[in-house]
Amino acid sequence: MDVGRVYAEEYGRSVSVLVRVFGDIDIAEDAVQDAFTEAARRWPVDGPPPSPAGWIITTARNRAIDRLRREAARADKQAQAALLHAEAEPVEEGAVPDDRLRLIFTCCHPALAEPARVALTLRLLGGLTTTEIASAFLVPEKTMAQRIVRAKAKIRDAGIPYRVPHESDLPDRLQSVLSVLYLIFNEGYSSFVRKDLCAEAIRLARVLVALMPDEPEAMGLLALMLLTESRRPARTAPDGSLVLLADQDRTLWNASMVAEGQSLVRACLRRGQPGPYQLQAAIHAVHSDPPTDWTQVVQLYDQLLALTPSPVVALNRAVAVAEVDGPAAALSLVDELDLPSYRVFHAVRADLLRRLGRPAEAAEAYERALALTETEPERAFLRARLNSVARGGHGP
Numbered sequence: 001m002d003v004g005r006v007y008a009e010e011y012g013r014s015v016s017v018l019v020r021v022f023g024d025i026d027i028a029e030d031a032v033q034d035a036f037t038e039a040a041r042r043w044p045v046d047g048p049p050p051s052p053a054g055w056i057i058t059t060a061r062n063r064a065i066d067r068l069r070r071e072a073a074r075a076d077k078q079a080q081a082a083l084l085h086a087e088a089e090p091v092e093e094g095a096v097p098d099d100r101l102r103l104i105f106t107c108c109h110p111a112l113a114e115p116a117r118v119a120l121t122l123r124l125l126g127g128l129t130t131t132e133i134a135s136a137f138l139v140p141e142k143t144m145a146q147r148i149v150r151a152k153a154k155i156r157d158a159g160i161p162y163r164v165p166h167e168s169d170l171p172d173r174l175q176s177v178l179s180v181l182y183l184i185f186n187e188g189y190s191s192f193v194r195k196d197l198c199a200e201a202i203r204l205a206r207v208l209v210a211l212m213p214d215e216p217e218a219m220g221l222l223a224l225m226l227l228t229e230s231r232r233p234a235r236t237a238p239d240g241s242l243v244l245l246a247d248q249d250r251t252l253w254n255a256s257m258v259a260e261g262q263s264l265v266r267a268c269l270r271r272g273q274p275g276p277y278q279l280q281a282a283i284h285a286v287h288s289d290p291p292t293d294w295t296q297v298v299q300l301y302d303q304l305l306a307l308t309p310s311p312v313v314a315l316n317r318a319v320a321v322a323e324v325d326g327p328a329a330a331l332s333l334v335d336e337l338d339l340p341s342y343r344v345f346h347a348v349r350a351d352l353l354r355r356l357g358r359p360a361e362a363a364e365a366y367e368r369a370l371a372l373t374e375t376e377p378e379r380a381f382l383r384a385r386l387n388s389v390a391r392g393g394h395g396p
Helices: 003-022 025-046 052-073 077-087 099-107 114-125 130-137 141-158 167-191 195-211 216-229 255-271 276-287 294-307 311-325 327-334 343-355 359-372 376-390
Strands: none
Touching: 003 025, 003 052, 003 099, 003 114, 003 195, 025 052, 025 114, 025 141, 099 114, 099 167, 099 195, 114 130, 114 141, 114 167, 130 141, 130 167, 167 195, 167 216, 195 216, 216 255, 216 276, 255 276, 276 294, 294 311, 311 327, 311 343, 327 343, 343 359, 343 376, 359 376
């Protein structure tokens, strides 16, 4: 069995269980890392255990207890406290009946700044590296590393408890929880290979909707994830290159995910409380019902831009405008945006220039997008487009 696959699938669960057991982030992370190191040493020789996840959690717990007993013997009060916490492990489930979702809520404590809440939860629940989280946030790696360290220090110094939040606390923390789930999903979807992260985000979103059935934004986020994930089988060509939405073979889409996502969008619309995730889900629902009504997509982006006036939303709106008013109108909108480090900005701008018959400028923009792109399917697509415009080609 591939230890790397088990790590990707079980890291978040293992850390969340150990945080609940010991009440300490660093102890939990160190113990789980030790357990996976031991698994990498033993499993190739002895074979994988019947329950890899259970083996990791049990091994991590035993390692942590052994370490704490040694440190407690040296009168380390923090180790003594963690050991007592482990020996008195609570059994009640409380308001959040899932260890991973519980850890998301506790990491989203109001004492932490929202970016720190999201970053820390991505680290603990998704097992993402600091580099991956920095990429998701579009910030330098050093900045993200400092953010995570400060968040851990804040939890330790402020004595923020790792407990199930009271039901009255849940609504105030919802926005950060939604952000966490969305970024976990996006990291999995944009990587093309981390399907486990998408599946985990969808699973947690389902738990969240069941937990808070009166929160339409939770329902909207679940719909958005399902409609996006439904297209995964059609996203890449046989050679591994990216396939744009307009060129995808819709018969490859996951029909049950599409149907469920559309049903959730309709339920959200009946509530009449539009929010950013619901609007994004509605946009994806329009795309999933061919032919795409681009005028409706622009109108939905208008609403989304009013709620979340960000340059990324404006960029996505410009893509829709290109289908309604043409690439020239869209390019004028794109050129007003300041997103020099965002690969999608340069890729969109390159495509608009290509469609306008300006190959030299398009090639320059494609080269900038390539320099910022790491996943091979996207790089293959961009290289093909760059080669095309270099030969003087352009599309509709």
